[in-house]
Amino acid sequence: MTVSVVLFTSDLRLHDHPPLHAALDRSREVVPLFVRDRAVDAAGFAAPNRLAFLADCLADLDAGLRERGGRLVLRSGDLADEVGKVVTETGAEEVHLAADHSAHARRREEQLSTVLGTLGCRLTVHDTVNTVVAPGTVTPASSDHFAVFTPYHRHWAQQPVRTPLPAPRTVRVPEGVGSEPLPVRGYITGVSPALAAGGEWPARQQLSAWLRSGLGEYEDGHDDLGGDRTSRLSPHLHFGTLSPVECVQRALRKGGAGAEAFVRQLAWRDFHRQVLAARPAAAKRNYRSQHDRWRTSVSARQDFEAWKEGRTGYPVIDAAMRQLRHEGWMHNRGRLLTASFLSKTLYVDWRVGAEYFLSLLVDGDVANNQLNWQWMAGTGTDSRPNRVLNPVTQAKRYDPDGVYTRRWVPELADVAAPFVHEPWKLQGLERAAIDDYPDPIVDLADGLARFKRARGRT
DSSP, X not given: OOEEEEEESSOOOSTTOHHHHHHHHHOSEEEEEEEEEHHHHHTTOOOHHHHHHHHHHHHHHHHHHHHTTOOOEEEEEOHHHHHHHHHHHHTOOEEEEEXXXXXXXXXXXXXXXXXXXXXXXXXXXXXXXXXXXOTTSSOOTTSSSOSSHHHHHHHHTTSXXXXXXXXXXXXXXXXXXXXXXXXXXXXXXXXXXXXXXXXXHHHHHHHHHHHHHTGGGHHHHTTOTTTTOSOOOHHHHHHTSSOHHHHHHHHHHHOSHHHHHHHHHHHHHHHHHHHHHHOGGGGTSOSSOOOOOOOOSHHHHHHHHHHHHTOSSOHHHHHHHHHHHHHSOOOHHHHHHHHHIIIIISOOOHHHHHHHHHHHOTTOOHHHHHHHHHHHHTSSSOSOTTXXXXXXXXXXXXXXXXXXXXXXXXXXXXXXXXXXXXXXXXXXXXXXXTTTSOOOSSOHHHHHHHHHHHTTOO
C-alpha cells in the first residue's frame, strides 16, 4: 500500500498512537491530517480556552512530525468532505482513526465511512487509543453497560492492558499535499489568563514530574484543595497528548496506594464513556429522571449569575468559580462542590451549569462533564441521588486552613480560619473590613428544605 491517511481528532500525540503505528506499518507514505470540523463550531463546542490549548497541541504535533521528516496537514470544513479530498489528492487506500463514542463521533464515523466508500478507500477504527478499556468490552449480564462504578471497576481492572507503542522514528508525507496555516494561540481572544500550555512535549514532562514527586501523595492528598496535589493531567487526556494506557502502565510500575488511586480515576473516565456510549442522550437528558421542576424565575437567574461570578457569599464556592475563570480548570473537589451547590442548594437545572463549565473548561469533555454534573444533580448514576454537599463542612474538611479560599478570594486574605469559611459570622470592625464580600445568597438550611420539597423528601 502506497499512502494511508491518519485522521487525528482527540489523540494529538506521536507516542502510543495505534492508528499512526498501523498506517506506517502498511504504507510507504502517510498523511497526518487534522480537520477543524465545522460541526464542532456549529455545536458551540469551540470555546476559547480549548481553541488556545488546541493551537498549542497542533503546533507541538507538527514540530514532532517535522523532527521525523513529516509534517501535519491541516484542513477546515466538513470533516468527511475534507478527508475525502485528501484521499482523492493522494490516492490513499486507507484512513486510520481513533475510536470515539459520543453521538457526534458516531455521526462523524458514519459520514466518513459513506464518503470513503464511494472512493474505494477503507476506514479502519482503532480502539483503546483514548481509553484504557473500550466501551462495551465489559458489560453486566442484564444490560449493555454498567450503571454502577464499583462492579464496573472490578471488571475493568481484570482486563488486559495493551503495551504502549513507541513514537515513530520516521514519517514520510506525500509531496504536494496542501495545508492551511496552523492556528496561533496568541490570536485567540477570551482565553483565561493562566491557561496551561498544550502539546505532547509539555504533557510528557508533566507526567514524568508528577509520577516522580506527586503520585506517592495522591491517595491522601487528591482532595486537598489548598495543597493542589492532583495531577492536572486532565487537559492532556482530553486532547490526547497523553495516552491513558501509558499513564496506567507507568503508574502501576511505580506501585503503591497513590498509583492505585490514580488508576481508579482513569477507570472513572472509562466508566463515563461506556455510559455515554450506551446512552448518548445522557449528554443532554436526565439519565434517571427525578421529575425535577427546576427554578427558572428571575431570582434563579440572579442566583446563577452570582454563582458564575464567584459572588455567592460561600467562600469555597466562590474560590472554585474564580479558579475556573482564571485558569480554565478547576480542582475536582471544587467541581463537586460547585455542581452540588447550583443544582441542589440553588435548585437550578444541572444543564445550565454544565454548559457554563464547557464554555471555560480546557478539559471540557462531554462524557466526564455531563455525567459528573448528573451525578451531583442526582439524575445520573449516583446510588444516593439526594445527597447534598454542605459547602461549609466540606471547606473545613478539605481546606481547613483556608489556603485555597484565600488564594482565590483575596477579599478574605486577612480572615483567619475558621471564619474564612463563614465570614458572615464576623462582627463589628472585622466584618466591616470585608464589606466588599457579599452575604450568602441563600441560607443553607433554606436551600436544603427547598430541595427536599422539590424531590418529595419532606
